[in-house]
Amino acid sequence: MIRQLLLALGFASTLMASPGPTLAQEASAGVRLDGREVLRLTGETPAQASNRARRIETRLGALTNSSDPPGAARIIEGVGAEPRIEVGGEPVVTITLADATEEATSPTALAQRWADSIDQALVDAREARRSPGGRYWAEARGSAEAALERLAVSTVSIVPRAAAALLVVLLFSMIAALLRLVLRRTLPFVIKDPTRQSLIRQMTYFGLLALGLVVAADVLGFSPGSVVAGLGLTGLVLGFALKDILSNFVSGLLILALRPFHIGDQIAIGEAAEGTVERIELRATQIRTYDGRVTLVPNAEVFTSRITNNTADPVRRGNVRFRLGYEADIRHLTLLLPSGIAGLDGVLDAPPPRLRVRTLDASDIEFDLAFWTDSRRTDFQDTASLVRRQVVDLVRQAGIGLPNSDMRLIRTPSEDLLDRP
Known part of the structure; x- marks a missing residue:
């Protein structure tokens, strides 16, 4: 295959070196x-x-x-x-x-x-x-x-040149795809950051495609200087016509260069989406939401929106809020609950768990039990569930009554009919 590719490259170079028909x-x-x-x-x-x-x-x-x-x-x-x-x-x-x-x-x-x-x-x-x-x-x-x-x-004059230009574009596309595949397999051994790997792969791929288009234009008889000058003259028109596409492209380059988040991070992009970053392309960022769906968010929206990176730090504080009656011994709970959840799987020893009184309502007290765990959503949710179960068990073992409303609103079918317009 490599031998055939080299032969094709040699044939293309011969076509490019020859001006086609004689002078x-x-x-x-x-x-x-x-x-x-x-x-x-x-x-x-x-x-x-x-x-x-x-x-x-x-x-x-x-x-x-x-x-x-x-x-x-x-x-x-x-x-x-x-x-x-x-x-x-x-x-x-x-x-x-x-x-x-x-x-x-x-x-x-x-x-x-x-x-x-x-x-x-x-x-x-x-x-x-x-x-x-x-x-x-x-x-x-x-x-x-x-x-x-x-x-x-x-x-007669244009068709051979057009065929040669098409061959050049196809060859550069093949080379760009082959090089992207090679980089995808070799870069992880040299660069550990997946985001930087993606940037290098995409810049190499699109750079070779752009070079192929310039060479193809030269084969057709357009000098590179004329092509660049023509692009400069039409740049303003293209900027208005392809405003959204160019905005996404530039935003993608900035995201890959500045790296506000990495592949594998769990982020929330404004109100658009929240989940795990799977890919960062030049047009859009691919996110897998927590319910398993794949969402493509345009890079312009990603770059201009408020981004919350839930996994930027390896640990995250969790909060479990619950209510107890005024008969509960607050001092005893302040010692009992933090020590009771400290040994649970996923709860970190440092910083230690803490219990705070959040609000004092007319009939009960709202408590806030804070603990630290892994920042990833799955681990965080599993640990929070264990903490809630442990709180219920500890409160029952201490003989403290759990909230139980004595007043309930009961509506009869006849009352429902009277309330209808």
């Missing part, structure tokens, strides 16, 4: 009149050749639509062995050494060939415009044929 094919453009190709020019770049061809087409179009016959094409010998063709005293095209080299002939011979081609094209075009409506029909047909021809040329 002569890329930097050439046809001059058309009424859809018929009259000349084929060359240039240093495709854009230069295309601009040169459009200028000559404009000149030929003006000569075709003139009221007076333009006359035959004349060859004017120029400086540096670059002859020029004129029609009716107006310059039409200058034959360059690159044009002659492409046609494998001399500039003079090419000038004579192009002059004959221009004469014939002008005669045919003026003849086609003699009939009623002939001018508009000829121009419409010529524009359509020129558009189809340029589309075909562009397709």
Whole structure:
């Protein structure tokens, strides 16, 4: 598999190193009149050749639509062995050494060939415009044929580049996925923090994808500088259009970098969710609630909400509140209950348990028994349950009566009917 991947990478690098078609094919453009190709020019770049061809087409179009016959094409010998063709005293095209080299002939011979081609094209075009409506029909047909021809040329030029760009994107995606898998298996031996591991994996994965897109754009013919400049110009528009997505992405980076909580912590995010953090992605944070459901909270909401980290400290104080009558011996309870729950499984010896009087009501006293235990919710709930059972047993053994209301509200069915509107 690795050997095949290396071969594919070598093939992609060959595609990227090759500009596709040859220079002569890329930097050439046809001059058309009424859809018929009259000349084929060359240039240093495709854009230069295309601009040169459009200028000559404009000149030929003006000569075709003139009221007076333009006359035959004349060859004017120029400086540096670059002859020029004129029609009716107006310059039409200058034959360059690159044009002659492409046609494998001399500039003079090419000038004579192009002059004959221009004469014939002008005669045919003026003849086609003699009939009623002939001018508009000829121009419409010529524009359509020129558009189809340029589309075909562009397709032949673009399709190989698009295929190479797609191959580059696929290769970088495979490399990014493979590297993420390798990091997932090796990082735990180097970095113990799961949150930092997630940050490194995601930044590596998305960084390689971004690099692949830049390389693919270069294969298509867009320079990295132009791509960056284009992104800068459209950044404001994209910022408004993708405001929520970008906000979640930036918030995810800040959460992974600042680490207000870690994977495995039990947190409460405002009123949105409370549970155990399972994953921190660049878009959302995955939390498993205490009833087993999976909740995805957008990172923007996580970053801007009030977060309570229940497991930031390994120990947590628990409180069990209960009521007893005024006949209870408070001093005896203050010694009995804290010592009675100190030996329970999960109750820590330090800080020691303490009993406080919370409120004094008209018929009973509210007590608050505080103890310290493990901060994780499961351990905390189990320990709190043991403490409540122990409090009931100790109070009964001490002969103290538990709360038992003597007054109850009893409603008969007839009274329910009377109360209905």
